[in-house]
Amino acid sequence: MRFTSEQRLDDGVLEREFTLGEIPGTLWTPGSAPAPAPLILIGHNGGLRTREPRLMARARHSAAEYGYAVAAIDAPGHGDRPRSAGEERIRADLRRAKESGEPIDEILEALIAPLVDRAVPEWQTTLDALLSLPGIGGPVGYSGMTAIGIRLAVVEPRIAAAGFFAGGFVPSALREEARQVTIPLLFLLQWDDEGNDRRLALDLFDAFGSGEKTLHANVGGHTGTPWFEVDDGNRFFDRHLK
Amino acid sequence: MRFTSEQRLDDGVLEREFTLGEIPGTLWTPGSAPAPAPLILIGHNGGLRTREPRLMARARHSAAEYGYAVAAIDAPGHGDRPRSAGEERIRADLRRAKESGEPIDEILEALIAPLVDRAVPEWQTTLDALLSLPGIGGPVGYSGMTAIGIRLAVVEPRIAAAGFFAGGFVPSALREEARQVTIPLLFLLQWDDEGNDRRLALDLFDAFGSGEKTLHANVGGHTGTPWFEVDDGNRFFDRHLK
Numbered sequence: 035m036r037f038t039s040e041q042r043l044d045d046g047v048l049e050r051e052f053t054l055g056e057i058p059g060t061l062w063t064p065g066s067a068p069a070p071a072p073l074i075l076i077g078h079n080g081g082l083r084t085r086e087p088r089l090m091a092r093a094r095h096s097a098a099e100y101g102y103a104v105a106a107i108d109a110p111g112h113g114d115r116p117r118s119a120g121e122e123r124i125r126a127d128l129r130r131a132k133e134s135g136e137p138i139d140e141i142l143e144a145l146i147a148p149l150v151d152r153a154v155p156e157w158q159t160t161l162d163a164l165l166s167l168p169g170i171g172g173p174v175g176y177s178g179m180t181a182i183g184i185r186l187a188v189v190e191p192r193i194a195a196a197g198f199f200a201g202g203f204v205p206s207a208l209r210e211e212a213r214q215v216t217i218p219l220l221f222l223l224q225w226d227d228e229g230n231d232r233r234l235a236l237d238l239f240d241a242f243g244s245g246e247k248t249l250h251a252n253v254g255g256h257t258g259t260p261w262f263e264v265d266d267g268n269r270f271f272d273r274h275l276k
Numbered sequence: 277m278r279f280t281s282e283q284r285l286d287d288g289v290l291e292r293e294f295t296l297g298e299i300p301g302t303l304w305t306p307g308s309a310p311a312p313a314p315l316i317l318i319g320h321n322g323g324l325r326t327r328e329p330r331l332m333a334r335a336r337h338s339a340a341e342y343g344y345a346v347a348a349i350d351a352p353g354h355g356d357r358p359r360s361a362g363e364e365r366i367r368a369d370l371r372r373a374k375e376s377g378e379p380i381d382e383i384l385e386a387l388i389a390p391l392v393d394r395a396v397p398e399w400q401t402t403l404d405a406l407l408s409l410p411g412i413g414g415p416v417g418y419s420g421m422t423a424i425g426i427r428l429a430v431v432e433p434r435i436a437a438a439g440f441f442a443g444g445f446v447p448s449a450l451r452e453e454a455r456q457v458t459i460p461l462l463f464l465l466q467w468d469d470e471g472n473d474r475r476l477a478l479d480l481f482d483a484f485g486s487g488e489k490t491l492h493a494n495v496g497g498h499t500g501t502p503w504f505e506v507d508d509g510n511r512f513f514d515r516h517l518k
Binding site: 225236239240244245246247248249250251252253260262266269273 | 478481488489490492493495502504511515
C-alpha cells in the first residue's frame with residue numbers, strides 16, 4: 035500500500051489517497067484515537083473524488099464524529115481505472131438501451147455480476163493491507179453497494195456488520211447468496227427510487243439470513259436519502275463494532 | 277385533571293397517575309427541566325400498569341434521558357374502564373373466532389373503528405389539560421397505536437410528529453384517512469409479526485401523505501421490537517419537537 039497524497043482536514047481527520055497494486059483508494063482516519071480505530075469499508079462504483087461528494091462527506095463524518103477509520107476503493111473499470119473492450123461494449127449497450135427505453139436487466143447482469151467477482155478479492159487484499167497499518171484494528175464493517183456487500187459478507191469472516199444501500203442492481207445469483215448472509219444488517223431503501231424495483235428490494239431484505247436485520251425506508255428518490263441516516267448508520271456500527 | 281398518586285423514581289423522573297373525568301392516565305415528567313418540556317403522548321390499548329411493563333420503561337426513558345414529558349391514558353373499554361354490553365359481546369365474538377380460527381377482520385372493524393371515534397376526543401381533552409400544567413409545553417408528539425394516531429394526526433393540529441407501531445389492526449376508513457396525514461412520521465414494523473399482514477402495513481406506509489416519512493422494519497415477531505428503536509424514536513422526536 036503506497037500513499038500518494040495526504041491532507042489534514044479541519045476536523046482533524048487525516049485523508050490519504052493510496053494505491054495498492056492497480057487499486058486506487060482513499061483512507062480517512064480520526065485525528066486522535068486512543069485505541070486502534072475500528073474500520074468501515076465503503077463500497078461504491080468508483081470515481082469518488084469527481085462524482086461522490088456526499089459519500090466523501092459521510093466518510094469524513096464517520097471518522098471525525100464516531101472515531102472510525104474509513105476506506106473506499108474504486109471498483110474495477112470505474113473512476114480512472116482502465117476498462118476492457120468487453121466492458122466498453124456492455125456500457126455502450128447499456129446507454130443505447132436506456133436511450134431507447136428498452137429493458138436493461140440483462141445488460142446489468144452482464145455488467146455487475148463480473149464486477150462483483152473482480153471487486154471482492156480486491157476488497158480482501160485491501161483489507162489485509164489496511165489491518166496491517168498502525169492505529170487500525172478490527173472488527174470491520176461494510177457500508178454501501180449491495181451487490182459487492184453480499185458477496186463480501188458471505189466470503190469474508192472479518193466483516194462483522196454491514197449497511198447496504200438498496201438503490202443498485204443486484205444480479206440474480208447474488209439475490210440467492212443473500213440467504214447466506216448472517217451478520218447484522220442495516221438495509222437502506224429509498225421508497226420512491228425511480229430506477230429501483232421496490233418489491234424486489236423488499237424481497238431481498240426478506241431473503242437475508244441475518245438474525246438481526248433492520249430496514250430503513252425513506253420517502254424520496256434515489257439520491258434523496260436524508261442526512262440523519264448517516265448518523266443512524268454510524269450508531270448501527272457502534273452497536274456491533276465497538 | 278386530578279393526580280391520584282405521585283412517585284419520584286431513581287432517575288429523577290416524577291411519575292403521576294391521574295384521572296380526568298372518567299379517563300385514567302399516567303404522566304412522567306423529567307427530574308429537572310430548564311424550559312417547558314415538549315410532550316409525547318403514548319397511544320396504547322390500556323391496562324398500562326398490569327400489562328405493559330415495556331411501554332412504561334419506554335416512557336420513563338424518554339423523560340429521563342431525553343427530557344420529554346410523557347403521558348398515557350387508557351382507551352375507552354380498556355384497562356379498568358367499564359365496557360358496554362355491546363363491547364363485551366364483540367369481544368366474546370372475537371375470542372370465539374380466534375379459537376375456531378375464523379377470520380377476525382370484520383369483528384376487529386366493529387371493535388376498533390368505534391374505539392378510535394371515542395378515544396381521539398379523549399386524547400384532545402387530555403392534551404388541553406396537560407398543556408395547561410406548569411413545565412409542559414408544545415410542540416407535541418404522538419407515539420404508539422396506529423389507528424388512534426392516524427385520526428389524531430388528522431384532526432389535531434397540535435400534533436407535530438408521530439411514531440406509529442404497525443402491529444395493530446387499522447380499520448379500512450382509517451387506512452383511507454392515512455392519506456390526509458402530513459406530519460413527519462416514523463413507522464415501526466415487525467417484519468415477522470404473526471398477527472399482522474406485512475403487505476397491508478407496507479401499503480399503509482405508502483399511503484401516508486407525509487413529505488417526511490421513515491419506515492423502520494426489524495426481523496422478529498409482534499413483541500420483538502429491539503430496544504434500540506426506543507432511542508431511534510426519541511431521536512426522531514428530537515428532530516421535530518426540539
